[in-house]
Amino acid sequence: MRPQDWIYTVPLRLRSLFRRNHLEQELNEELQFHLQHRAEEEMAKGGGEEEARFIALRAMEGLAQQKEACRDTRRVNWIEDLGRDLRYAGRVLRKSPAFASVAVLSLALGIGANAAVFSLINALLLRPLPVPAPERLVTIFTRTESGHPQHSLTYALFEQIAIQSRVFSGVFAWSGHKFQMRAGSDMVHVDGALASGEYFSMLGVSAVIGRTLTPADDQPGGGKDGPVAVISDGFWSHQYQRKASAVGSGLTLDGVRFTVIGVMPPGFFGAEVGTNPDIWAPLWMTTRVDDGHCIASRSCWWLNVMARLKPGISQEQAQTALKVVTPQVMQNAVPDWGEAGQKEFLRRPLSLASGANGWTELRSEFSNPLAILMILVGVVLLIACANMANLLLARASARHREISVRLAVGADRSRVVRQLLTECLLLSVLGAIVGLLFARWSTRLLFGFLASKREGSGLGFGQTPAFDLHPDWRVMLFTLLAAIVSGILFGLMPALRATRIGISASLKERVHNVQRDPTRIGIARWLLAAQAALSVLLVAGAGLFAGSLFHLLTLNPGFDPRNVTIIAIDTDKRPQKGAPLIALYSRLLERLNAMPGVKKASLLWFTPLTESGWDDLLDIPPGTALPKDQRDTDINLVAPHYFEVMGIAVVSGRDFRDSDNSVSEKVGIINELAARKLFPHTNPIGREVILEKKSIRIVGVVANTKYMDLREPDPLTLYLPYTQASDGVPSLSFVIKTSGDVPIYPEFRAALHEIAPDIPVGIAKTMQKQVNDSLGRERLMASLSVFFGVLALLLTSIGLYGILSYTVARRTGEIGVRIALGARPPNVIWLVVRETISHIAIGIVTGIVVVLAMSRLVASLLYGIRPNDPGNLVLAVLVLTGFATLAAYLPARRASRLDPMLALREE
């Protein structure tokens, strides 16, 4: 039917649905009219009235059937039937609450787990930006030498892309920025972003009050209105109590007087998913709020770049056009690297990707783990479905007579199947509803793993990601689909089987005999085999992820995180980076060392395990021919006693001293690995290394430690005293060893407030938490895969228990005879478990094959364990066998202890 005909047919359907009684009456009248005419015709031929009516009715070939056929043409029958089926299904389920609640609960777990993981995928990968026509947005990125996408670009690149390309309505860039602001007596940090002039117009969102940033605001040296800022709805609420006078008022950020020019609508967060900026300032303000080095440098990678496609231009066309101008763009934006670096840079491509759902750095890290989790929860749902199918097969025996009677009185088989399926769908939809509640709770839990990861990054000032986790229509649709698919998956086969039996045969049989259905137990065993295979998959997966986490947690990072607290502060806004700042840090250190409970305090620049740090190529005179890739050394700035605080052994030489200052000789301490690599067979103490063309004398060697990432092998490390930092002292973190679990932060805050009230209050974290947070991804994978593995084992065990109990019940008589004839308990047990064991074995072998085939998928997420680790597989099989044995024990024991007399009498 053509769609435009719907305007004629839809009213007909509605009439059929809502004027049902009226239509029934009409139908009746119409058919009676016909019957009457036919009867009159017959009477005219010369028959009795009775006989004529009878002939007329016979000509109809079944009045009731024809009426039903007429009703069928209305095409709304299914709705009416559905209503009836649902009511009936509700009644049936209410009558067996135990079955219903077990079913709903296991489905809720299966479907809920799927909904939870999907919610995360939705928030991270699928949800479009809340801006007009988000599908016209693209992100622009390049690729490093190794082919990895690199989303941060230089200002020169951004500028050149904007100038050279003709396929975009506009190109915009932004960079996250933490503004310092005074709140009461404290300085606080406010999340914000520096955004280019086209940022708001290209996103297509205007301010609710005032205006947004324009290219005229984003000029070197500031626009005509001076420094301007746009604020978020939330910031407007808590700083300005939603007063309209906020617009036009002044706001001091990073010591710069800004004018607020506009307020964004609620829910607007810009282009970066997972962030919640409160303040947007023009990109060029970086020269005022930062040192401005990045906007001038051609090698500072600090911007995310997106663009809106011109109307009528597809992403493919834009990509082609961009490819044409890429050489020109790269040529004009070449960074001030060495010749080799520049050559490599010129070969880099510029690529486009859809920007419809914005950008987040979490995406690249978590899309793979989330895809694997999606598979894991899918497998859990399959196992739950297999269990449901087994339950329904068992119930089908009990409902045998009911179904036979229905078929006998003329119900269509497909109609009965539909009714049984409706019951299953009701169960799975109920499961989905409970599952959604479960998902709402567990999504938050899962999200914690992602969030902790993010908090651990940077200098400790990372912001907690703020994703919109509310279930939207995508999550609802997904959950509904999961419910329907699983309902059909577990319901169809039992329903078809239940309605297959010949009517008369089954009606004549006694219920007792009907239960002897050999194929039913066969199917149940194959379902069990499938469950076993899927369980092996989940348990082996759990083993791999738990193993990885275990390896990482028990790994010696080279330092002792116990009772160590890190407090990060931000001194970047201090005008002097030299002696006064060193004096400030010294005073704060003194205060800390004097606090009760503090064993020792020190300073460092990059907190370990944040995946960030400073690395450079070291040179050693005279011209040691060590290849480039073996001289790459991680560098950190520390204060004296750092090694003592962190429990890192000084192997030879000395620690830094207060006398190592900006005027004394430049000194450094290397780790054992660097000593071995850079100075093989010689004592490194007193030797020199060259960093940035300056020579540094080695005064000590310390034990190896992890630096940026626990998962990487120990790097070559060079420690320098912070007092000798070449570009002035950066923002440092205090590391404090305490005796026991002593909270230092409040006292530190008081001291900071007294000594330097213009420095924002820092944030504190224990080193142990830092270690844990750096393993967010591993903890996510390990805890979830173990949870799902246990769930799979439980479901499979329940399935096995059910089948064996059923086998024993079915063969009670036979077993009794065997025992009476002298069978020993082991014989009896073997008899009971024999067939089932073979199926489980087949399942396990299949599972192993699947694990071996799929394990490559997870290789990149593992640490210290190979994906096809034989020990892990053996362990998985053993665990599964253990659970299976437990599940088999009760029914097998029951069988071996049967009293033959009782058993035979029962028969």
Next chain:
Amino acid sequence: MSKPSDLVQGTLDLLLLKILALEPLHGWAVSQRLQQVSGDVLRVSDGSLYPALHKLEQEAWIKAEWKTTENNRRAKFYSLTRLGRRQLEKEAATWSRLSDAISRVVQLQEI
């Protein structure tokens, strides 16, 4: 009576549409007319006539009205709609193409 002498699938629709295109009729009259015009060759059982009519009505090809017959009885009269007329043209064209093709095959001379 068997099925409507196994009318080619869909042909019943064409016949009913054609009959109703001539004048609005009630079900009984349609069955009489069918028998009359096709000379008892195409007989539609009393039973299967009504589902067929209802189907056409639900497709919005015909519409029904309650009117009084000449014998002063209330009856449901069916008449063609605009959609129905279009459908009739389409089905008639299909039918003639089909029957032409078949008759050409049937008339092939055996060699």
